[in-house]
Amino acid sequence: MNSKIRFQKDSKGFHKTLVGRVENYFKAEGISEKANAFMYFKTLFFLSLILSSYFSLLFGGFSLWINNLLWVVLGLSSVFLAVNCGHDAIHGAYSSKRWINALMSNSFNLLGANSYLWGITHNIVHHNYTNIDGIDEDIESVPFARIAPTQKWRPIQRYQHIWIFFLYPFGTLSWVFRKDYKKFFQKNIGNYENKNHPLIEYFNLFFFKALYYFLFIALPIMIIDMPWYAVFGGFILGHLFEGFAIAIIFMLAHVVEKAEFSMPDDKGFMENNWAMHQLCTTVDFGRKSFITSFFTGGLNFQVEHHLFPKICHVHYPAISEIVKETALEYRVPYNDYPSFFDALKSHVSLLKKLGNNLIPEPEPASESLKEVEESELVDEIA
Numbered sequence: 001m002n003s004k005i006r007f008q009k010d011s012k013g014f015h016k017t018l019v020g021r022v023e024n025y026f027k028a029e030g031i032s033e034k035a036n037a038f039m040y041f042k043t044l045f046f047l048s049l050i051l052s053s054y055f056s057l058l059f060g061g062f063s064l065w066i067n068n069l070l071w072v073v074l075g076l077s078s079v080f081l082a083v084n085c086g087h088d089a090i091h092g093a094y095s096s097k098r099w100i101n102a103l104m105s106n107s108f109n110l111l112g113a114n115s116y117l118w119g120i121t122h123n124i125v126h127h128n129y130t131n132i133d134g135i136d137e138d139i140e141s142v143p144f145a146r147i148a149p150t151q152k153w154r155p156i157q158r159y160q161h162i163w164i165f166f167l168y169p170f171g172t173l174s175w176v177f178r179k180d181y182k183k184f185f186q187k188n189i190g191n192y193e194n195k196n197h198p199l200i201e202y203f204n205l206f207f208f209k210a211l212y213y214f215l216f217i218a219l220p221i222m223i224i225d226m227p228w229y230a231v232f233g234g235f236i237l238g239h240l241f242e243g244f245a246i247a248i249i250f251m252l253a254h255v256v257e258k259a260e261f262s263m264p265d266d267k268g269f270m271e272n273n274w275a276m277h278q279l280c281t282t283v284d285f286g287r288k289s290f291i292t293s294f295f296t297g298g299l300n301f302q303v304e305h306h307l308f309p310k311i312c313h314v315h316y317p318a319i320s321e322i323v324k325e326t327a328l329e330y331r332v333p334y335n336d337y338p339s340f341f342d343a344l345k346s347h348v349s350l351l352k353k354l355g356n357n358l359i360p361e362p363e364p365a366s367e368s369l370k371e372v373e374e375s376e377l378v379d380e381i382a
Contacts, residue, residue, distance in 0.1 A: 005129055005191065005264055007274040014330040015275035015307075021322050022308060026315075033311045035094050042294070042314075043085050043104075049077035057234075058223045067224070068234050075238030078111045079172075079245045083297035084313070086111075090119050091309045109208035112176035112216070116201045117183050125190040127309060128274075131254055131261045131281040135190040138250065139261075142167055146354045148261040153357040161351035168251075171243035173236070176212065180205065252343040253302035257350045258283045258335040276332055278306040284336035285343035287320060292340050303334065 010016065026033050035043075053074040057067055088094045089104030108115040121137060129135040133150040140147075145164050146157045184205055188194055217235055221228045253259075260280040264270050270277060282302040286292035292300045298313025299305060304320050305313065327334035337343040353359075 004268045006268050007270045010273040018326045022319050034096050035312050039314045046077050046081040071234035071238035072241050075242035079242050081107055090115055093310050093312045112212040114180040117180055121189055125192050147255050157355040160355040161348050168247035169240035169244040171247050173239045249296050249299050252285055256283050256346040279333050282306045286340045
């Protein structure tokens with residue numbers, strides 16, 4: 001496949017109109033598109049969960065069962081801090097000040113990941129080339145699974161809609177011990193030439209990994225009055241919950257029946273312009289659920305996030321109405337599922353179809369778009 005991907009021009013002006021309307025919203029409301037008081041509260045809330053569970057583990061003197069529960073809380077709160085704060089910061093969405101974004105980005109480093117590599121694999125590759133097989137490595141991330149229709153089918157995938165949920169929990173363990181090292185030194189990430197890293201990033205990779213191993217493995221083993229294998233087992237248990245949570249959050253936005261898996265032609269041209277491509281390959285879920293938005297860092301508003309990654313996620317519920325109305329006006333798709341569980345059901349259904357070597361048919365247009373089309377048809381008949 002041609003590694004140089006080109007999108008069509010936005011001939012209808014959808015993206016330009018949408019950007020203008022969102023900018024006017026912030027001007028009219030007199031608010032910043034970056035973090036607000038609620039975002040600061042979320043940061044303190046998840047940071048407090050991490051610190052309280054961590055120090056309770058070290059100095060609480062609790063039983064094995066309570067310690068294991070604390071490891072689970074630590075693992076889940078680590079995910080929630082990363083997707084709520086670190087994720088926004090790496091996009092430059094947390095603050096207009098670079099040093100604050102850099103500081104908050106370190107939440108990734110302190111939790112065992114690498115913010116610099118995430119900026120490449122997620123911000124550059126995934127956001128620009130969403131769901132393009134062979135480039136977007138997010139759909140290459142699960143071993144043995146078939147996540148896109150263009151991927152090769154294997155008999156083992158026939159029951160992937162079942163066994164894949166036993167692989168998801170191991171995602172962050174792989175990330176912490178293997179993935180970042182592999183990605184840092186491989187030649188290409190997708191179609192990105194992964195070379196000439198700044199010298200400071202070599203230091204950051206090994207320093208923060210060593211710091212993480214010390215704080216979350218070595219130090220607990222030294223302090224907690226239990227056999228080392230009981231402590232290390234708790235660490236693994238926390239990661240299993242952590243890995244499952246982060247996998248589900250990201251999969252439900254892209255690997256569902258309403259999401260497309262577009263491919264370029266032989267010359268590298270995509271069928272749509274960039275904004276239209278994002279609308280076709282990303283899906284919202286649980287837009288009306290405060291709980292879903294609170295814990296996923298607004299990533300349930302994936303359409304808005306892909307179109308406006310530099311806007312803090314606390315503003316997505318408001319601008320989602322602008323995006324939806326503009327999409328309907330220009331008669332372009334706006335895909336969403338009413339709830340988290342609707343999206344999860346669609347994810348399982350897609351995995352089952354792909355695992356049985358079926359070609360998933362696109363789901364029908366959203367009810368809102370269908371209403372517009374039916375209204376236009378009535379007008380034509382009249």
